[in-house]
Amino acid sequence: xxxxxxxxxxxxxxVAMAVPSASAQxxxxxxxxxxxxxxxxxxxQQAAALWSSHFNDPITLNVTIQSLKLPAGQIxxxxxxxxxxxxxxxxxxxxxDRHSADDFSSTSHLQPGATFSMLINKxxxxxxxxxxxxxxxxxxxxxxxxxxxxxxxxxxMTSANAKALGLMAGNDSGQNATITMTTLQxxxxxxxxxxxxxxxxxxGVAAHELGHMLGFVSGVDVLAGNAAAPGLNDNQLKFxxxxxxxxxxxxxxGAGGGIGVNDWTLDNTSKYFSVxxxxxxxxxxxxxTSYEASHWVDNLGLGIMDPSAASGEFLxxxxxxxxxFDVMGxxxxxxxxxxxxxxxxxxxxxxxxxxxxxxQRRFG
Numbered sequence: 001x002x003x004x005x006x007x008x009x010x011x012x013x014x015v016a017m018a019v020p021s022a023s024a025q026x027x028x029x030x031x032x033x034x035x036x037x038x039x040x041x042x043x044x045q046q047a048a049a050l051w052s053s054h055f056n057d058p059i060t061l062n063v064t065i066q067s068l069k070l071p072a073g074q075i076x077x078x079x080x081x082x083x084x085x086x087x088x089x090x091x092x093x094x095x096x097d098r099h100s101a102d103d104f105s106s107t108s109h110l111q112p113g114a115t116f117s118m119l120i121n122k123x124x125x126x127x128x129x130x131x132x133x134x135x136x137x138x139x140x141x142x143x144x145x146x147x148x149x150x151x152x153x154x155x156x157m158t159s160a161n162a163k164a165l166g167l168m169a170g171n172d173s174g175q176n177a178t179i180t181m182t183t184l185q186x187x188x189x190x191x192x193x194x195x196x197x198x199x200x201x202x203x204g205v206a207a208h209e210l211g212h213m214l215g216f217v218s219g220v221d222v223l224a225g226n227a228a229a230p231g232l233n234d235n236q237l238k239f240x241x242x243x244x245x246x247x248x249x250x251x252x253x254g255a256g257g258g259i260g261v262n263d264w265t266l267d268n269t270s271k272y273f274s275v276x277x278x279x280x281x282x283x284x285x286x287x288x289t290s291y292e293a294s295h296w297v298d299n300l301g302l303g304i305m306d307p308s309a310a311s312g313e314f315l316x317x318x319x320x321x322x323x324x325f326d327v328m329g330x331x332x333x334x335x336x337x338x339x340x341x342x343x344x345x346x347x348x349x350x351x352x353x354x355x356x357x358x359x360q361r362r363f364g
Contacts, residue, residue, distance in 0.1 A: 025058040026051065028210075033178065035067035040181060040202070043189050047206035050317055051214070055330045059163040059170035063177050063213065070182035075309065076205050078212040080158045080177040084238065085167060087153045088114050093165040094242075097329050102275045106246060106327040109277030111260045115140035115152040118240070118264045119252040122223055124231035131231040135265045137256050138234050148235030156239045161215030165329040177213035181205070197312040204315025208304050211321065212294065215328050216305050218244055218285070220293035223266050240264060242328045247271050247285060248278030266293075273320070275327055283320040296320065 028048035030041050044065055070077060095107050111117065117139040121132060127144040128134025136145050140152025160176045162168040181187075187202035188195045195201045219239030226232045244262055249271045252263035259277035263269070272281035283302050286292040295307035303318035326332050 025056045027060045028052070029060060029062045031062070031064045033064040033066035035183065036065045036181075037067070039189055040065055040067060043187075043202045044179075044206045044210075046191075046203045047210055050203075050207050051210060054317065054322055054333055055164075055325065056333045057164045057170070057331050059160070060172075061160050061163070061176045061213070062173065063179060063210070064175060065179055065181070067181045067183055069184060070180065072184065075182050075185045075200060076209045077180045078177055078209045079180070080160070080213045080217070081175060082156050082158055083162055083168070084154050084156055085162070086114070087116055087155060089167065090155055090157070090165070090242065093167055094327075094329060097165055097331070099331055100326055102323055102327050106275040109260045109275075110245060115149050116240075116245070116260075116262070117152070117257065118262045119249070119257060120145075120223075120234060120237075121265045121267065122227040122231060123234045123237065124229075125233045126231075130229050131227055133267055135251070135267070135269075137261070145234060147233040150235040151237045151240065154238045154240075155245075156219060156241055158213060158215045158217065158241075160213050161242060161328060164214075164331075179206070179209045179213070181209075191314065195312050195314050200309050200311060201313060201315045204304065204313075205309060207317060208306075208309075208315065211305050211325075214325060214330070215241065216243060216294060216321075216324065217241055218247065218293035220244070220247075220264055220266055223264065224288075224293070227266055243273075243324060246273055246275065246324070246327060248274050248281075253278040273324055275323065282323060 030044050032041055091107070091110050094110070098104050098107060117137055119135050120138045121135045123145060124130055125145050125147055126132040126134055127136055138146055138152065140146065140149035158176070159168055159172070159174065163170045163172065186199045188199040189202045191201060191203050219237070219241050222239040223237060226237070244264060247262050247264070249263035249269055251257070251269065252261045253259055259279060263271050268287050271285045271287065273283045273285060274280055275282065284297040286295040286297050286307055292307060296302035296305050298307050303321035304315055305321055309315055322332065
C-alpha cells in the first residue's frame, strides 16, 4: 500500500545495517522495526544489492523494516516520505542528470514552460459533473474544470528520488521509507535454488517494495482515493510524480493534447510508459482503483514492479524497470566488459519470470 506522508523523522527499531553497492555509492541502511527478524533484514540486504548493482547514484537510503499482519492477500506495503517540487526545478534536475539515450530523449519531450498539461478526470469540478469519468485537458491556464494551476506546476516525489536527482542531500539522515511485510505469508528466503512451491520469493518482494521507495509510484492512486463525491478540485490534486510525466495514452497525445501531454485519468483506457513523449509505447501501466496505477500491467512478465507474485515465482528486475528508473533520475551503472561479464549481468537482471498461477498474492 502506498501512503503519502509529510517529511518527518520516523524512529523505529534497533539494529541498523548498511548495504553499499560494489562501487560504494548507492547505500541502503536498514533498521529493524516491529516484528522484523534478522532473516528479513538479510533478505532486504540481498534485494538492495540487486538495485545497487544497476545504479551508481552516490546516495544513502534509510529504511525501517517491520513485519505485521496485513490484509488478506497483501504481502508487502511501503510507506515512503514525499516532498513537493516545482515542475521547473524537477525538469532542470532531470536535464542536468542526463547520461543515457533514454535520458536525452525523455527530457527533450517534456513540456516546456513552468506548467504542464495533462488529461484528467474524477475531479470535483470536472466539466462532465462532480467526479465524472469524463476526461478533459487540464492546462493550468484556466478554463472549465481548472480551479488553478497548482497541480500543473507542482509535483510530488519520494525523498529517495529527490536524493538521486540532487534535489535533496544524498547523505540526508532522515527516514526514506518504512516497509511492512505480512506475517500471514510463508516466504522462501533462499533464491539460490529457485522458489519452493507454496512459498513467495521474499527477496523479490523486498526488491519490489524498495522500488516503490525509489519512486515507482503514481499520483493516479491519490486520484483514485478521492474519486467518490465530493472529490477534490483539480488544483488540490498536487500529486503528479516523476513517473507520471512519462505516462501517456493515445488520447492524451491526440487531438486537444499533443506529444508530451500525460494521461492522469482514472479509467481502464490503456496508459503506457514512453520516453519519446508518448509516440512509442514501451510497457503498459496497470489501471484500477486499489493502488494499481503504481505498477505495470499484471501477468505479462514486465518486471519487478508488477502488482502481484505467484507461489513459486522467481521475481526479477527487468529492462522495463531499469528504463523507468533511469528516466526518473537514477544513473545506470555502465555494463562491464568483457562480453562474459555482460552475459552474467543479463542473466542476473533479466531472468525469465515463471508463469503466474493460482495462489498469486498482491503487492502493496
